[in-house]
Amino acid sequence: MTSNLSFFIPIYCTHKGELGMAQPELKRELANRHVQLIAIGGTIGTGLFLGSGKAIEKAGPSIMITYLIVGIAVFFVMRALGELLLSKAGYQSFTDIAEDYLGSRVAFITGWTYWFCWIMTAMADVIAVGVYVQYWFDIPQWVPAIACLVVLLGLNLLTVKSFGELEFWFALIKVITILALIGLGVILLIIGFKTDAGSVTIRNLWEHGGFFPNGISGFLFSFQMVVFAYVGVELVGVSAAETADPEKNIPSAINKIPLRILFFYVGALFVLLCINPWTELSPAESPFVKTFTLVGIPIAAGIINFVVLTSAASACNSGMFSTSRILYNLSRNNQASPRLGKLNKNHVPGNSLFISTIVISVGALLSKLIPEQAFGIVTTISAICFIWVWGIVLICHIKYKKTRPDLQAKSKFKAPFTPAINYIVLTLFAGILIIMLFAGETRPALLCTPLWFILLVILYSIRSKKGKSNQA
Template identity: 55%
Template sequence: MIIRGFSTDAGASTFTNLWSHGGWFPNGANGFILSFQMVVFAFVGIELVGLTAGETEDPERVIPKAINNIPIRIIIFYIGALLVIMSIYPWNSINPAASPFVQVFTAVGIAAAAGIVNFVVLTSAASACNSAVFSTSRMIYSLAREKNAPKSMTKLTSHKVPANALFFSTAVILITVILNYIMPEGVFTLVTSVSTVCFIFIWGITVLAHMKYRKTRPELAAKSKFKMPLYPVANYAILIFLAFVLVVLALAEDTRVALFITPLWFVGVVIIYYIRKSRIERKNQTEELSE
């Protein structure tokens, strides 16, 4: 469509549409900055690539290949899609209340455009949900083996799948269904914002743990066949970016609430930790006295 100069109701399709309608940030950079909350949420779960190391037969070959494919997929499916869409329809001709993909397919003459895009969205959501259930069930199973979760969560099926942990992870997803009925207008922003804050913490801890590992175990780091590039500059750059996203969350009223709700989760986790710790200490003391 772009190469042939396909005409739409907004004019001819051409790459010049990317910069000929007010240039970059025609309405200022505010919208671009505020979009980082949703952009970061879109990458929630990207660390699952490392989590699957325990499920693969050849992690030294598979994991580096999978990680290196991530930026390629981002360039093609995110940046590439945006370049194509806005070359066909300039930014000021796209309806923000509808899918730009539907708009393009409709212009081509595909009557079932909305149905096709909805099908793709649903399958993508199902795929993301499947990844989330996989990761959380394995994490709960690991916690249970370390006695940080109920023992029943260690139960495995004949196919070595942590069944109870899987059922529990699936049940938790139903909370979002309940929230959708209680607050249908703001539930998506609330859930995505809280998830963003939680994963900023997870990613930050991961980066700090990597720095600690490289500092305390240099001999093991030297043997690694797949080292993080630009260490430690990249680590500090990541931490600065994560701090920037937290500031962005504080700027918008609908995302700011996540900064107040999420700490309550961490407070609850800390309280549970100390309760469990005190129980273990009392149990150890009782066992010592009985001996």
């Protein structure tokens, strides 16, 4: 672990390795604008641009409530994570937190699980990049997919600032698109615009089967895709080790999450469903494309295809960043090969980046073999694994309050309504997993996912026995 001083000062930091040699540490090159846009980018992605069409099909207009409920739950997870990260100098990610409060076994499982769900998410996104490029160019989809990986790898190998700049512009494109949609929707509502699907009116929220057209069951079955939509919001925590002035930037980014949820998710969906009756939206296409097409913008499909392309590239970029940092931390905690803990001259975990990129590219090849089923399977498993990670954060916070009242008393960023809210959110997450068990689309992935955790328990046991043998 680093000293108190080195944790908060954005300089070239070092720590003593096993042989007493000074080792380079991650650099704090992410400025406040990078952290803010990483936070925005983490809450706007393929789950909104692509997954919202499928979620609307299940829940109808009540999907806005689903996004609101899950968004509030994720906010309390982030408040707990923020307090934990700032409670002790030296925390690089939530795996370090899990190590302190729940032991090395849980930290091992959580770290590798986080790596696993981002790998799977990146697989889907890089395949999506290939599909989107085919909209303009008639080339095999693996060509732009591999090209995207090579470009993102090169940029991530340079400096963490390159990652921050890339995410800044990716997120900016998403923000501008949603702002344009909301602004357009408000104007159409005011002037009473008419489309081929009918009038643009707030009555579209309840005039086509009611606010809950598919009943409570449809509302509940929409939770899985909505959970996936919020995947990535915790990147604020992953980037903590490379954030200049974390005591200022992390709380600022986390506290703005509720406003972003209301505006970018609930606000965008409100406008979409006022312009289009939910019955006119197809789960097979982006509701954003449909909306711009209905209002008579001829190049709408091309515009939105570009936005979705950058969104997929952004998600893949985030996946490469987070998986490399998780492998780095696992290595530093003796839970992965020591080689994965080495940094290049730019203070970037190059070996971890290469390994993650190779696995993502292999996964993209496999996903190509089952293109119709791959996305659904990957997103379900990813959502389940993220529920595990978020749950661990809440459990760690509960234990932190019980065992470290000294740190909690000094905290300048206390999570509100704890520990009661932690138990409420954990109950919600458990309920979502139960709902997945009853949905035919998500049940296979839910029943298969425990095999991953069983594998990790076995690997941890083998590694522990090997470590004890080496010590002996």
